[in-house]
Amino acid sequence: MPAYHPESELLMDYASGALPEPVALLVASHVSLCRDCQAEVARLEALGGALFDGLEGEAMAPGAMDHALARLEVTDNLEAASATTSPPSRAGRLVPRPLRDYLGDDLEALSWKTRAGVSEAALLTSFPGFRTRLLRIKAGTTLPQHTHEGSEYTLLLAGGFTDASGHYLRGDVAVADPSVDHRPVADDGEDCLCLAVTDAPLRLTGPVGRYLNFLARL
Amino acid sequence: MSAASRKSDDPPDPARLSRLVVAVGENRDRAAFAELFGHFAPRIKTYLLKQGAEAGQAEEMAQEAMIMVWRRAESFDPAKSAASTWIFTIARNKRIDALRRERRPDYDPADPTLPPALVPAAPAAADRAAELTQQAERLAEAIRALPEEQAELVRMAYFEDKAHGQIASETELPLGTVKSRLRLALARLRKALNAGGREDA
Ligand SMILES: [Zn+2]
Numbered sequence: 354m355p356a357y358h359p360e361s362e363l364l365m366d367y368a369s370g371a372l373p374e375p376v377a378l379l380v381a382s383h384v385s386l387c388r389d390c391q392a393e394v395a396r397l398e399a400l401g402g403a404l405f406d407g408l409e410g411e412a413m414a415p416g417a418m419d420h421a422l423a424r425l426e427v428t429d430n431l432e433a434a435s436a437t438t439s440p441p442s443r444a445g446r447l448v449p450r451p452l453r454d455y456l457g458d459d460l461e462a463l464s465w466k467t468r469a470g471v472s473e474a475a476l477l478t479s480f481p482g483f484r485t486r487l488l489r490i491k492a493g494t495t496l497p498q499h500t501h502e503g504s505e506y507t508l509l510l511a512g513g514f515t516d517a518s519g520h521y522l523r524g525d526v527a528v529a530d531p532s533v534d535h536r537p538v539a540d541d542g543e544d545c546l547c548l549a550v551t552d553a554p555l556r557l558t559g560p561v562g563r564y565l566n567f568l569a570r571l
Numbered sequence: 572m573s574a575a576s577r578k579s580d581d582p583p584d585p586a587r588l589s590r591l592v593v594a595v596g597e598n599r600d601r602a603a604f605a606e607l608f609g610h611f612a613p614r615i616k617t618y619l620l621k622q623g624a625e626a627g628q629a630e631e632m633a634q635e636a637m638i639m640v641w642r643r644a645e646s647f648d649p650a651k652s653a654a655s656t657w658i659f660t661i662a663r664n665k666r667i668d669a670l671r672r673e674r675r676p677d678y679d680p681a682d683p684t685l686p687p688a689l690v691p692a693a694p695a696a697a698d699r700a701a702e703l704t705q706q707a708e709r710l711a712e713a714i715r716a717l718p719e720e721q722a723e724l725v726r727m728a729y730f731e732d733k734a735h736g737q738i739a740s741e742t743e744l745p746l747g748t749v750k751s752r753l754r755l756a757l758a759r760l761r762k763a764l765n766a767g768g769r770e771d772a
Contacts (some may be wrong), residue, residue, distance in 0.1 A: 361757070362735045362750060369729040370663040374673040383677035383722060391680060396650070396764045399703070401663070403710035404729050406585075410613025414583025418608045421634045422601070450679035536658055549730055 355387050355446035355524030359506075364390060375483040375550045378451060379508050379526070385449035430544035447523075452548060456487065463487065467478060470494035483552050490514070490545040495538045500553035505529045512545030514538060549568050583610055585707035588654035589647075589700065596644035604641055607654075612637050615662045619682065621730045622666050636665045649700035653707040671732070713763035721756035723750060 359367075359380050366372045367380040384390045446547035448456060455476050456463060470491040477485040490496065492512065507527040514521055516537040521527050529535055539545040583606065594603035612633045621627040639661050647657055667675045681687075684708070714722065728737050735753070739746040 362753070365728060365753070365757075366734045370667050370675065371728065371734045372730055374676070378676040381676035382676040383680045385680075386685065391678065392743075394678065398660055399653060399656045399706060399764060400710060400725075400760060401729050402653055402659040403707055403714055404726060405614060405618060405659040405662070406655035406707070407711060407714060408614045408617045408730075410610075411629070413612050413616060413617040413633065415633060417612065417630065418605060421608065421612075421637050422604075424634070424638055446683060451676040454676070564595065571629075571735050 355383065355522075355526070356523040357521060357527060358387065358390055359383055359526050360528070363391070364393055365397050367399055368394050372553075373480070375477050375480055376484040376506065376552075378455065378477070378485070379550045380546055381451035382449045382510075383508050383524060383526050385451060422468060428472040437508035442480050447546065451509075452510075460487075465489070467509065468498070471496065483550060486549050488545075488547050489551050490539040492539055492544050492546075493541045494545075496536060501565075504555065505549060505551045507550075508548045510548065512543040514545050514547075515540070576712075585653050585655065585704040586701075587726075589649040589704060591638070591656045592657065593648045593649060594643050595641060596647055597763065604637075607640060607658075608637050611640070611655075611658050615658070618662050618730065619666060619670070620660075622670055622732050624666075624670060628669075632665055632669055636662050639665070649703065650696040651699075651703075653703045655704075655707060666732075709763035713760050717756055717759060721752050721759070724752050725756050725760075728753060 358364075363372070363376070363380055364384075367377055367384070373379060377407070384394055402557075440530075448460070456474075460474075465472040465474050467473075471494065474483065474487045474491040476487065477483065505528070507521070507529075509521045509523055509525045509527070511523060514527075514537045516527070516529075516535045517537070518527065518529075527537075588607070588610065591600075591603040591607050594600040595607065615633040615636050616629045619632050620626070621637060624632060643661070644646060647654070652660075664675045664677075667673050685753075714725075717725070724738065724742075727741075728735070731738075733741065735749055736746060738744075739749045742749065744752075
Protein backbone atom coordinates (compact mmCIF):
# COMPACT_ATOMS: atom_id res chain seq x y z
CA MET A 354 0.00 0.00 0.00
CA PRO A 355 1.21 3.52 -0.72
CA ALA A 356 2.89 5.43 2.11
CA TYR A 357 2.36 8.96 0.80
CA HIS A 358 -1.26 10.00 0.22
CA PRO A 359 -2.88 13.14 -1.18
CA GLU A 360 -3.67 15.56 1.65
CA SER A 361 -7.23 15.37 2.98
CA GLU A 362 -8.23 18.67 1.33
CA LEU A 363 -7.38 17.19 -2.04
CA LEU A 364 -9.50 14.11 -1.35
CA MET A 365 -12.38 16.31 -0.26
CA ASP A 366 -12.10 18.41 -3.41
CA TYR A 367 -12.02 15.18 -5.43
CA ALA A 368 -15.15 13.88 -3.68
CA SER A 369 -16.98 17.18 -4.13
CA GLY A 370 -15.95 17.42 -7.77
CA ALA A 371 -14.11 20.73 -7.31
CA LEU A 372 -10.71 19.55 -8.57
CA PRO A 373 -9.65 20.55 -12.07
CA GLU A 374 -9.45 17.54 -14.38
CA PRO A 375 -5.64 17.04 -14.38
CA VAL A 376 -5.45 16.94 -10.58
CA ALA A 377 -8.62 14.84 -10.40
CA LEU A 378 -6.93 12.38 -12.77
CA LEU A 379 -3.89 12.12 -10.54
CA VAL A 380 -6.01 11.68 -7.40
CA ALA A 381 -8.26 9.08 -9.08
CA SER A 382 -5.15 7.16 -10.15
CA HIS A 383 -3.73 7.17 -6.63
CA VAL A 384 -7.08 6.18 -5.14
CA SER A 385 -7.22 3.25 -7.57
CA LEU A 386 -3.99 2.01 -5.96
CA CYS A 387 -4.90 2.76 -2.34
CA ARG A 388 -7.63 1.03 -0.33
CA ASP A 389 -7.29 3.57 2.51
CA CYS A 390 -8.04 6.47 0.21
CA GLN A 391 -10.89 4.50 -1.39
CA ALA A 392 -12.48 4.26 2.06
CA GLU A 393 -11.80 7.94 2.75
CA VAL A 394 -13.30 9.04 -0.58
CA ALA A 395 -16.36 6.89 0.19
CA ARG A 396 -16.71 8.69 3.53
CA LEU A 397 -16.28 12.11 1.93
CA GLU A 398 -18.86 11.23 -0.71
CA ALA A 399 -21.21 10.12 2.06
CA LEU A 400 -20.73 13.56 3.59
CA GLY A 401 -21.53 15.09 0.19
CA GLY A 402 -24.65 12.93 0.02
CA ALA A 403 -25.81 14.07 3.45
CA LEU A 404 -25.20 17.74 2.61
CA PHE A 405 -26.98 17.26 -0.71
CA ASP A 406 -29.94 15.58 0.99
CA GLY A 407 -30.13 18.55 3.36
CA LEU A 408 -30.57 21.06 0.53
CA GLU A 409 -33.82 22.92 0.26
CA GLY A 410 -35.32 21.70 -3.01
CA GLU A 411 -36.12 24.10 -5.84
CA ALA A 412 -39.54 23.24 -7.29
CA MET A 413 -39.39 21.52 -10.65
CA ALA A 414 -41.55 22.79 -13.51
CA PRO A 415 -45.10 21.40 -13.60
CA GLY A 416 -45.16 18.09 -15.44
CA ALA A 417 -41.39 17.61 -15.09
CA MET A 418 -41.74 14.05 -13.95
CA ASP A 419 -44.11 13.08 -16.78
CA HIS A 420 -41.67 14.67 -19.15
CA ALA A 421 -38.81 12.64 -17.70
CA LEU A 422 -40.91 9.47 -17.79
CA ALA A 423 -41.66 10.10 -21.45
CA ARG A 424 -37.95 10.51 -22.10
CA LEU A 425 -37.32 7.22 -20.33
CA GLU A 426 -39.27 5.36 -23.00
CA VAL A 427 -36.91 6.73 -25.59
CA THR A 428 -33.64 6.35 -23.71
CA ASP A 429 -34.47 2.83 -22.55
CA ASN A 430 -34.52 1.71 -26.15
CA LEU A 431 -31.33 3.53 -26.99
CA GLU A 432 -29.31 2.10 -24.16
CA ALA A 433 -26.09 0.78 -25.60
CA ALA A 434 -24.37 -2.30 -24.31
CA SER A 435 -21.37 -1.22 -22.27
CA ALA A 436 -18.18 -1.57 -24.20
CA THR A 437 -16.11 -4.58 -23.27
CA THR A 438 -12.51 -3.67 -22.72
CA SER A 439 -9.74 -6.00 -23.67
CA PRO A 440 -7.20 -6.80 -20.98
CA PRO A 441 -4.34 -4.29 -21.00
CA SER A 442 -0.81 -5.09 -22.07
CA ARG A 443 1.84 -5.71 -19.41
CA ALA A 444 3.02 -2.09 -19.45
CA GLY A 445 -0.59 -0.94 -19.51
CA ARG A 446 -1.22 -3.04 -16.41
CA LEU A 447 0.99 -0.69 -14.42
CA VAL A 448 -1.22 2.22 -15.36
CA PRO A 449 -4.38 2.49 -13.27
CA ARG A 450 -7.60 2.56 -15.26
CA PRO A 451 -8.45 6.26 -14.90
CA LEU A 452 -5.11 7.13 -16.48
CA ARG A 453 -5.33 4.32 -19.05
CA ASP A 454 -8.60 5.88 -20.23
CA TYR A 455 -6.49 8.86 -21.31
CA LEU A 456 -3.39 7.06 -22.56
CA GLY A 457 -4.64 3.84 -24.09
CA ASP A 458 -2.96 0.51 -23.43
CA ASP A 459 0.18 1.01 -25.42
CA LEU A 460 2.57 3.38 -23.73
CA GLU A 461 5.02 3.07 -26.62
CA ALA A 462 2.45 4.60 -28.95
CA LEU A 463 2.58 7.92 -27.06
CA SER A 464 4.74 10.64 -28.48
CA TRP A 465 7.69 10.67 -26.15
CA LYS A 466 10.34 13.33 -26.04
CA THR A 467 13.63 12.27 -24.50
CA ARG A 468 16.34 14.43 -23.01
CA ALA A 469 19.14 13.48 -20.61
CA GLY A 470 17.63 10.21 -19.43
CA VAL A 471 14.14 11.60 -19.01
CA SER A 472 11.32 10.90 -21.47
CA GLU A 473 8.07 12.73 -21.26
CA ALA A 474 4.71 12.44 -22.97
CA ALA A 475 2.24 15.26 -22.53
CA LEU A 476 -1.47 14.69 -21.99
CA LEU A 477 -4.45 16.98 -21.41
CA THR A 478 -2.44 19.54 -23.37
CA SER A 479 -5.37 21.82 -24.04
CA PHE A 480 -6.32 22.11 -20.38
CA PRO A 481 -5.53 25.68 -19.37
CA GLY A 482 -3.24 26.38 -16.46
CA PHE A 483 -1.86 22.88 -15.98
CA ARG A 484 0.96 20.79 -17.36
CA THR A 485 0.23 17.09 -17.26
CA ARG A 486 2.94 14.64 -18.23
CA LEU A 487 3.83 11.01 -18.05
CA LEU A 488 7.53 10.82 -17.19
CA ARG A 489 9.89 7.93 -17.65
CA ILE A 490 13.18 8.40 -15.88
CA LYS A 491 16.08 6.03 -16.48
CA ALA A 492 17.09 4.10 -13.40
CA GLY A 493 19.70 5.97 -11.40
CA THR A 494 19.19 9.30 -13.15
CA THR A 495 19.46 12.49 -11.13
CA LEU A 496 17.02 15.10 -12.33
CA PRO A 497 18.40 18.59 -12.82
CA GLN A 498 17.85 20.80 -9.82
CA HIS A 499 14.73 22.83 -10.31
CA THR A 500 12.13 24.88 -8.53
CA HIS A 501 8.49 25.08 -9.45
CA GLU A 502 6.40 27.96 -10.56
CA GLY A 503 3.31 26.26 -9.20
CA SER A 504 2.66 23.19 -7.10
CA GLU A 505 3.71 19.91 -8.61
CA TYR A 506 2.04 16.60 -7.82
CA THR A 507 3.80 13.42 -8.83
CA LEU A 508 2.25 9.96 -8.69
CA LEU A 509 4.72 7.10 -8.88
CA LEU A 510 3.61 4.20 -11.06
CA ALA A 511 6.77 2.11 -11.32
CA GLY A 512 10.29 2.21 -9.94
CA GLY A 513 11.00 4.79 -7.27
CA PHE A 514 12.68 8.07 -6.54
CA THR A 515 14.17 9.86 -3.59
CA ASP A 516 14.31 13.55 -2.81
CA ALA A 517 14.76 15.60 0.34
CA SER A 518 11.14 14.87 1.34
CA GLY A 519 11.29 11.10 1.14
CA HIS A 520 11.53 7.89 -0.84
CA TYR A 521 8.60 7.32 -3.19
CA LEU A 522 7.35 4.03 -4.62
CA ARG A 523 4.40 2.82 -6.69
CA GLY A 524 1.19 4.55 -5.66
CA ASP A 525 2.89 7.30 -3.64
CA VAL A 526 2.06 10.96 -4.25
CA ALA A 527 4.84 13.52 -3.87
CA VAL A 528 3.90 17.18 -3.57
CA ALA A 529 6.37 19.97 -4.25
CA ASP A 530 5.20 23.51 -3.66
CA PRO A 531 6.91 26.52 -5.22
CA SER A 532 9.28 26.92 -2.28
CA VAL A 533 10.73 23.45 -2.73
CA ASP A 534 14.02 23.35 -4.54
CA HIS A 535 14.35 19.69 -5.16
CA ARG A 536 16.55 17.25 -6.93
CA PRO A 537 14.89 13.86 -7.25
CA VAL A 538 17.05 10.82 -7.95
CA ALA A 539 15.49 7.77 -9.62
CA ASP A 540 16.17 4.47 -7.86
CA ASP A 541 18.63 2.06 -9.40
CA GLY A 542 17.42 -1.13 -10.97
CA GLU A 543 14.14 -0.14 -12.56
CA ASP A 544 13.12 2.82 -14.71
CA CYS A 545 10.81 5.18 -12.92
CA LEU A 546 7.40 5.85 -14.43
CA CYS A 547 5.27 8.64 -13.02
CA LEU A 548 2.45 11.03 -13.70
CA ALA A 549 3.32 14.66 -12.97
CA VAL A 550 0.79 17.50 -12.79
CA THR A 551 2.01 21.05 -12.36
CA ASP A 552 -0.28 23.98 -11.90
CA ALA A 553 1.35 26.82 -13.73
CA PRO A 554 1.14 30.42 -12.53
CA LEU A 555 -1.29 31.06 -15.36
CA ARG A 556 -3.96 30.65 -12.74
CA LEU A 557 -3.02 33.97 -11.18
CA THR A 558 -5.32 36.63 -12.52
CA GLY A 559 -5.75 40.33 -12.00
CA PRO A 560 -3.08 42.99 -12.41
CA VAL A 561 -0.89 41.79 -9.57
CA GLY A 562 -1.05 38.19 -10.73
CA ARG A 563 -0.17 39.16 -14.27
CA TYR A 564 2.78 41.12 -12.99
CA LEU A 565 3.94 38.10 -11.00
CA ASN A 566 3.55 35.91 -14.06
CA PHE A 567 5.68 38.35 -15.97
CA LEU A 568 8.37 38.20 -13.28
CA ALA A 569 8.20 34.42 -13.25
CA ARG A 570 9.12 34.33 -16.91
CA LEU A 571 12.18 36.55 -16.50
CA MET B 572 -36.95 32.26 8.15
CA SER B 573 -40.05 30.14 7.65
CA ALA B 574 -38.23 27.00 6.58
CA ALA B 575 -40.94 24.90 8.20
CA SER B 576 -43.64 26.29 5.94
CA ARG B 577 -41.69 25.24 2.84
CA LYS B 578 -41.32 21.66 3.97
CA SER B 579 -43.88 19.34 2.47
CA ASP B 580 -44.54 15.96 4.04
CA ASP B 581 -41.98 14.19 6.13
CA PRO B 582 -39.03 13.37 3.91
CA PRO B 583 -38.43 9.67 3.26
CA ASP B 584 -35.77 8.20 5.55
CA PRO B 585 -32.45 6.93 4.13
CA ALA B 586 -33.45 3.26 4.39
CA ARG B 587 -36.60 3.92 2.38
CA LEU B 588 -34.70 5.87 -0.26
CA SER B 589 -32.31 2.94 -0.70
CA ARG B 590 -35.23 0.51 -1.06
CA LEU B 591 -36.77 2.77 -3.69
CA VAL B 592 -33.61 2.79 -5.81
CA VAL B 593 -33.35 -1.00 -5.48
CA ALA B 594 -37.02 -1.32 -6.56
CA VAL B 595 -36.29 0.75 -9.66
CA GLY B 596 -33.22 -1.34 -10.41
CA GLU B 597 -34.88 -4.70 -9.92
CA ASN B 598 -38.43 -4.10 -11.16
CA ARG B 599 -38.39 -0.86 -13.15
CA ASP B 600 -40.86 0.28 -10.50
CA ARG B 601 -42.39 3.56 -11.72
CA ALA B 602 -44.10 4.42 -8.44
CA ALA B 603 -40.74 4.10 -6.68
CA PHE B 604 -39.14 6.27 -9.34
CA ALA B 605 -41.86 8.90 -8.91
CA GLU B 606 -41.14 9.08 -5.20
CA LEU B 607 -37.41 9.37 -5.84
CA PHE B 608 -38.08 12.06 -8.41
CA GLY B 609 -40.21 14.04 -5.95
CA HIS B 610 -37.46 13.91 -3.35
CA PHE B 611 -34.29 14.26 -5.39
CA ALA B 612 -35.07 16.20 -8.57
CA PRO B 613 -35.68 19.49 -6.70
CA ARG B 614 -32.46 18.97 -4.71
CA ILE B 615 -30.47 18.29 -7.88
CA LYS B 616 -31.93 21.48 -9.32
CA THR B 617 -30.87 23.48 -6.27
CA TYR B 618 -27.42 21.91 -6.43
CA LEU B 619 -27.03 22.88 -10.09
CA LEU B 620 -28.29 26.41 -9.49
CA LYS B 621 -25.67 26.79 -6.77
CA GLN B 622 -23.07 25.67 -9.28
CA GLY B 623 -24.03 28.45 -11.64
CA ALA B 624 -26.51 26.75 -13.97
CA GLU B 625 -29.29 28.94 -15.32
CA ALA B 626 -32.83 28.07 -14.28
CA GLY B 627 -33.86 26.37 -17.53
CA GLN B 628 -30.60 24.48 -17.76
CA ALA B 629 -30.85 23.36 -14.12
CA GLU B 630 -34.36 22.04 -14.75
CA GLU B 631 -33.26 20.19 -17.87
CA MET B 632 -30.13 18.76 -16.26
CA ALA B 633 -32.03 17.68 -13.14
CA GLN B 634 -34.37 15.71 -15.39
CA GLU B 635 -31.42 14.17 -17.21
CA ALA B 636 -29.77 13.25 -13.92
CA MET B 637 -32.99 11.52 -12.79
CA ILE B 638 -33.09 9.62 -16.08
CA MET B 639 -29.57 8.42 -15.28
CA VAL B 640 -30.86 7.32 -11.88
CA TRP B 641 -33.44 5.21 -13.71
CA ARG B 642 -30.96 3.76 -16.15
CA ARG B 643 -28.23 3.01 -13.63
CA ALA B 644 -30.41 1.89 -10.73
CA GLU B 645 -29.40 -1.72 -11.35
CA SER B 646 -25.81 -0.85 -10.49
CA PHE B 647 -26.81 0.75 -7.17
CA ASP B 648 -25.45 -1.30 -4.28
CA PRO B 649 -26.97 -0.36 -0.90
CA ALA B 650 -23.97 -2.03 0.78
CA LYS B 651 -21.67 0.51 -0.90
CA SER B 652 -23.49 3.80 -0.49
CA ALA B 653 -26.65 5.46 0.74
CA ALA B 654 -29.12 6.49 -1.99
CA SER B 655 -28.46 10.19 -1.37
CA THR B 656 -24.71 9.61 -1.74
CA TRP B 657 -25.17 7.67 -4.96
CA ILE B 658 -27.45 10.32 -6.45
CA PHE B 659 -25.14 13.08 -5.27
CA THR B 660 -22.30 11.50 -7.28
CA ILE B 661 -24.55 11.30 -10.35
CA ALA B 662 -25.47 14.99 -10.00
CA ARG B 663 -21.82 15.88 -9.39
CA ASN B 664 -20.63 14.06 -12.50
CA LYS B 665 -23.42 15.57 -14.56
CA ARG B 666 -22.33 19.02 -13.47
CA ILE B 667 -18.65 18.38 -14.29
CA ASP B 668 -19.67 17.07 -17.69
CA ALA B 669 -22.27 19.67 -18.62
CA LEU B 670 -21.25 22.82 -16.75
CA ARG B 671 -17.48 22.51 -16.78
CA ARG B 672 -17.21 20.40 -19.92
CA GLU B 673 -14.57 18.22 -18.34
CA ARG B 674 -14.30 14.51 -17.84
CA ARG B 675 -14.61 13.08 -14.38
CA PRO B 676 -11.86 10.53 -13.79
CA ASP B 677 -13.47 7.95 -11.51
CA TYR B 678 -11.22 5.67 -9.55
CA ASP B 679 -11.09 1.95 -10.24
CA PRO B 680 -11.97 -0.06 -7.12
CA ALA B 681 -10.76 -3.26 -8.80
CA ASP B 682 -7.28 -2.43 -10.02
CA PRO B 683 -5.67 -5.75 -11.04
CA THR B 684 -2.45 -4.92 -9.19
CA LEU B 685 -4.27 -4.51 -5.87
CA PRO B 686 -5.08 -7.52 -3.72
CA PRO B 687 -8.80 -8.20 -4.20
CA ALA B 688 -11.12 -6.49 -1.74
CA LEU B 689 -12.82 -8.72 0.76
CA VAL B 690 -16.29 -9.23 -0.59
CA PRO B 691 -18.70 -9.53 2.30
CA ALA B 692 -21.10 -12.46 2.26
CA ALA B 693 -24.79 -11.70 1.79
CA PRO B 694 -25.76 -11.19 5.46
CA ALA B 695 -22.74 -8.92 5.94
CA ALA B 696 -23.82 -6.89 2.92
CA ALA B 697 -27.23 -6.37 4.54
CA ASP B 698 -25.50 -5.24 7.75
CA ARG B 699 -23.35 -2.88 5.76
CA ALA B 700 -26.40 -1.41 4.02
CA ALA B 701 -28.04 -0.83 7.40
CA GLU B 702 -24.86 0.80 8.71
CA LEU B 703 -24.81 3.15 5.73
CA THR B 704 -28.37 4.31 6.21
CA GLN B 705 -27.63 4.89 9.89
CA GLN B 706 -24.50 6.76 8.89
CA ALA B 707 -26.63 9.01 6.65
CA GLU B 708 -28.94 9.77 9.57
CA ARG B 709 -26.07 10.48 11.95
CA LEU B 710 -24.41 12.71 9.38
CA ALA B 711 -27.53 14.81 8.84
CA GLU B 712 -27.68 15.27 12.61
CA ALA B 713 -23.97 16.11 12.90
CA ILE B 714 -24.18 18.66 10.06
CA ARG B 715 -27.05 20.42 11.83
CA ALA B 716 -24.95 20.56 15.00
CA LEU B 717 -21.90 22.17 13.35
CA PRO B 718 -21.02 25.74 14.28
CA GLU B 719 -22.31 27.94 11.46
CA GLU B 720 -18.88 29.20 10.35
CA GLN B 721 -17.75 25.61 9.85
CA ALA B 722 -20.98 24.44 8.21
CA GLU B 723 -20.79 27.28 5.73
CA LEU B 724 -17.27 26.38 4.64
CA VAL B 725 -18.19 22.71 4.26
CA ARG B 726 -21.16 23.68 2.08
CA MET B 727 -18.96 25.96 0.01
CA ALA B 728 -16.45 23.15 -0.44
CA TYR B 729 -19.16 20.81 -1.74
CA PHE B 730 -21.56 23.08 -3.53
CA GLU B 731 -19.74 25.98 -5.06
CA ASP B 732 -17.23 24.25 -7.28
CA LYS B 733 -14.39 25.86 -5.44
CA ALA B 734 -11.19 24.25 -4.36
CA HIS B 735 -9.84 25.27 -0.95
CA GLY B 736 -7.63 28.01 -2.32
CA GLN B 737 -10.56 29.70 -4.05
CA ILE B 738 -12.69 29.52 -0.92
CA ALA B 739 -9.91 31.32 0.91
CA SER B 740 -9.78 34.19 -1.57
CA GLU B 741 -13.57 34.38 -1.76
CA THR B 742 -14.14 34.53 2.00
CA GLU B 743 -11.05 36.69 2.45
CA LEU B 744 -9.89 34.26 5.09
CA PRO B 745 -6.28 33.09 5.06
CA LEU B 746 -5.91 29.66 3.44
CA GLY B 747 -4.63 28.32 6.76
CA THR B 748 -7.85 29.41 8.47
CA VAL B 749 -10.00 27.81 5.80
CA LYS B 750 -8.05 24.57 6.11
CA SER B 751 -8.15 24.53 9.89
CA ARG B 752 -11.89 25.27 10.04
CA LEU B 753 -12.60 22.57 7.50
CA ARG B 754 -10.41 20.16 9.44
CA LEU B 755 -12.27 21.02 12.64
CA ALA B 756 -15.57 20.44 10.88
CA LEU B 757 -14.33 17.16 9.46
CA ALA B 758 -13.09 16.06 12.87
CA ARG B 759 -16.57 16.64 14.33
CA LEU B 760 -18.26 14.91 11.41
CA ARG B 761 -15.86 11.99 11.55
CA LYS B 762 -17.55 10.58 14.61
CA ALA B 763 -20.77 10.37 12.63
CA LEU B 764 -18.92 9.03 9.59
CA ASN B 765 -16.98 6.36 11.40
CA ALA B 766 -19.15 4.91 14.12
CA GLY B 767 -19.91 1.32 13.19
CA GLY B 768 -17.86 1.50 10.01
CA ARG B 769 -15.99 -1.73 9.53
CA GLU B 770 -12.96 -0.35 7.74
CA ASP B 771 -12.32 2.33 10.31
CA ALA B 772 -10.18 0.76 12.97
ZN1 LIG C 1 -3.97 6.84 -0.34
